[in-house]
Amino acid sequence: MRRANVISGVILVIFGLVMLAVVIPMQINPGPDGMMSPRLVPGMMMGVVIALSLLLVINNIRAKATADDSVAPISRGEIRALVTIGVIFGAAILLYLLVSPLAAGAVIVIGALLALGERRPLVLIAMPTGLLTAIWFLFYKVLGTGIV
């Protein structure tokens, strides 16, 4: 955890500096006189983040090594899962924009089932069909609204 703390602290300091020096001045107009500047609160928060992250980095560098230092806080499996979910949603959004919401919904369910190791054809067909029928019924029949 110590190494992770140092790394995330450094990343947060960089994030804060970028926000403070580039994004806030570029993305927030100074605002009229006589009112609190709209830049004040975001700027203040980034100041807090930078200060505390520096504290986090310094404290963790100075701290004594402990037993759990060698264990990485995020496992490869978890990173793989996050990337997989990202890919599934990426495909679903593409389908939503180009084909239809229905195809997008089906891809989310089937993609996730396959990624998690489900191979039974019955499940792969029945689950998306059931869920999407229920959602269609909710939107178009119960709510009288649509998915556009």
Next chain:
Amino acid sequence: MYTITKRGLLHFVAAGLLGAVGFGHTALAADYPTGPITMLVGYGAGGQTDLVARATAKVMAGELGVPINVVNKPGAGGAVAARDIAKAKPDGYTMLFHSNSVINSAPFIMEQVNYTPEDFEYAGMITAYQVGMATQKDRPFNTITEYVDWAKKNPGSSYGALSPEARLYITEIAKQNGLDVNIVPLKSGSEMINALLGNQVALAFSGGIHYRYPDELKTVSALTTFRHTSAPDVPTIEEEGYPLGMDSRTTLILPKGTPRPILDRLAGALKAAETDAEFAKITEAANIPIKYFGVDAANKEMRDSYAKNKGIMQRAGLISN
């Protein structure tokens, strides 16, 4: 399914084939509508505009004989929904029910919005917003003129503002009369009511919901070009010598290029709401006056109000061009 809009690449193709598409629609327009219509609302579910939209959709669905699906698409005061409508297929199956302020005043206020009335078609208007200034019943002023006198004697009084327009009104009045008023920012209509009932502010800009509290609140000025149905004795701001009346009305907005027969068909269905008993019951309870405009009247109103609001904003220095 008609409600599925084609996006992205398909838009390009559709734009390229504009002539052909237009031609196809005149043929289609004869038996319009044949399938469900999607009605976007640019505010979240449960608000005033949403209420009127749903009541309108119900009447129109009965008239047209097809279901109308109401889809709430909130964002940037309706500008997100308007942007989507501008890009939708002009076939009459996707329309926006919204305050026309999204076209006749939002472009002057929001940097990222730059529509003109020419970018859309209008199938009519049905209700008007009773925008006004409200205060507590026991305040010693009943008009803007009396308020100005009172505010001169009470420097540092508070005014509740929930939109750039609200701020424009008080800064213009204060500038002309040399008033010292603190403008308290408010986030929503209910926060405005809270501030008035709790005596936090001496005057507030209201979109019309203060009429629900006839025992506690009164109207000081109608910020429209017409006197309010709910308070016919209160003068408009223009009658008091400030040419600042800005009207907003709920309007059926359609994509540019929607064929005229479809617009007329929709306007005909919308007219039925004008005399519908249930529609009247709902709007009456919400203090929303019905003021029906057909296609031509709505078009004229859009262009006139756009030009007028532009002049007001220019004089106030909100926009330069």
Next chain:
Amino acid sequence: MSDLLIGFQDVLHPATLIWVAVGVTLGYVLGALPGLGKATGVAVCIPLTFYLGPVAALGMLIGIAKGSAAGSAVSAILLNTPGEPSSAPTALDGYPLARQGKAQKALKMGLFASVIGDFVSTLVLICLAAPLARYALLIGPVEICTILLFSLTFIGGLSGNSMTKGLIAGAMGVFFATIGLESETFVSRMTFGLLELEDGIALVPMAIGMLAVAEMAVQAGNVKVLDSEGARITDGASRNDRVVLASEWRRCLPVIARGTLIGSVVGILPGLGASVGSFLSYGATRKASKTPEKYGTGMIEGVAAAESADNAVVPSSLIPLFALGIPGSVIAAILIAAFILHGLTPGPLMFQQQPRLVADVYAAMLCASVILLIVGYTGQRLFAQVIKAPLRLIIPGVLLLCTVGAYMETSSVFSIYVMLFFTVIGFFARKLDFSFVTFLIGFVIGPNLELSFRQSLQLLDHNAMNLSKHPIAVVFILLTVAIVWWIGRGKGPAAGERHASAGQTPEKHVPTNS
């Protein structure tokens, strides 16, 4: 009182009662499904209210509100995916309990706490609506500003094992909440030219991504371990793990009483919101406990504290609506539309003009509490079976529901982008032990604090001496100073580095494999 009796006669009519029951059941099921919740329930009920009579419509709406507040505990406890921010504290201790095989116990405690909080708060509404609402009006922006400052300091001081990281997360929450149009200067902040960001980042998709989808990603990464564990623990080996024991009742009753009180007060005050209630209650319970370090590992009191406050907020947020006609919550705003639809104007006049309708609504609310107990008790046996289903079947369904839930409020794919963005943030926050609870608190309270501070500046005419006219505000400033001093002296539970953490996923059973 006699009115209330007549009200019961009206409501106990099968045609009305059935709609109340439909509302409660619908709300409970929607709340229990991860990703769906109040927002969905509200969307469902608006079209329906067009067709129902006033009492049935209002009863159903209130039923949905109560049901979804209680139901959201189910997904929080069983899957660690709170559908709404207000049940995030429930998951902190509820999920560890479920992993220990005590799912049914946690679900029961959550339900009982919900029903008690709900029922008592409804009684508060009935007895005290009119007088309390008058006092609530005395709470203006100046007072709200100091109350928010106090809440933020109090909850922040209790955050997690690493104070530094908790505060960083909180500051980030405030920072992300500043995106969008600022309400005083009307300056757009960090919208990068995107119209969708003008209104800021919407809470629902953000919370779904951060709380539910991120958790699903973590669980998907540990699917084998969690499944083999799930098979081993199964459900309730002994009866003691399935029911709430008398000793636990004794420990939890004062907690529930405090949660109900906090929830009711938070509900009445304008602009605080449901999440603040459950966070405050959880924080206060931890602070009062003799063993604060055990929270986050499966303390039944944590579930009781969060759920009682979460549900107590619902009826009491109707107090400003009934007594003054001011909506105090989303549900209350929808109720106004429903009232108007039926030709009624909510507010003080309602009591004089429509005493019978008011009595009917009160009776419907009390009935809804009882129905909630029945529906919840039956339902949770079914829902508890979820824990036996393998994760590879649960995760795809949850992902789809989350997508639908995020999409629904704005009907826009942009909400899905927001959800995915915060999935990534939530994932790393979880694994690196940055409390996402303090992030949420910052996100919810931050903007209100900024706005009420701006309002106060104007109302006080830019002169601090005018504070003397606001004694309530002065009290809260003093309380805030006291809290800061107390934390600073190191007596606070957050002092020092501890292992139990608010906001840390209880990942202790999952060995990391690298």
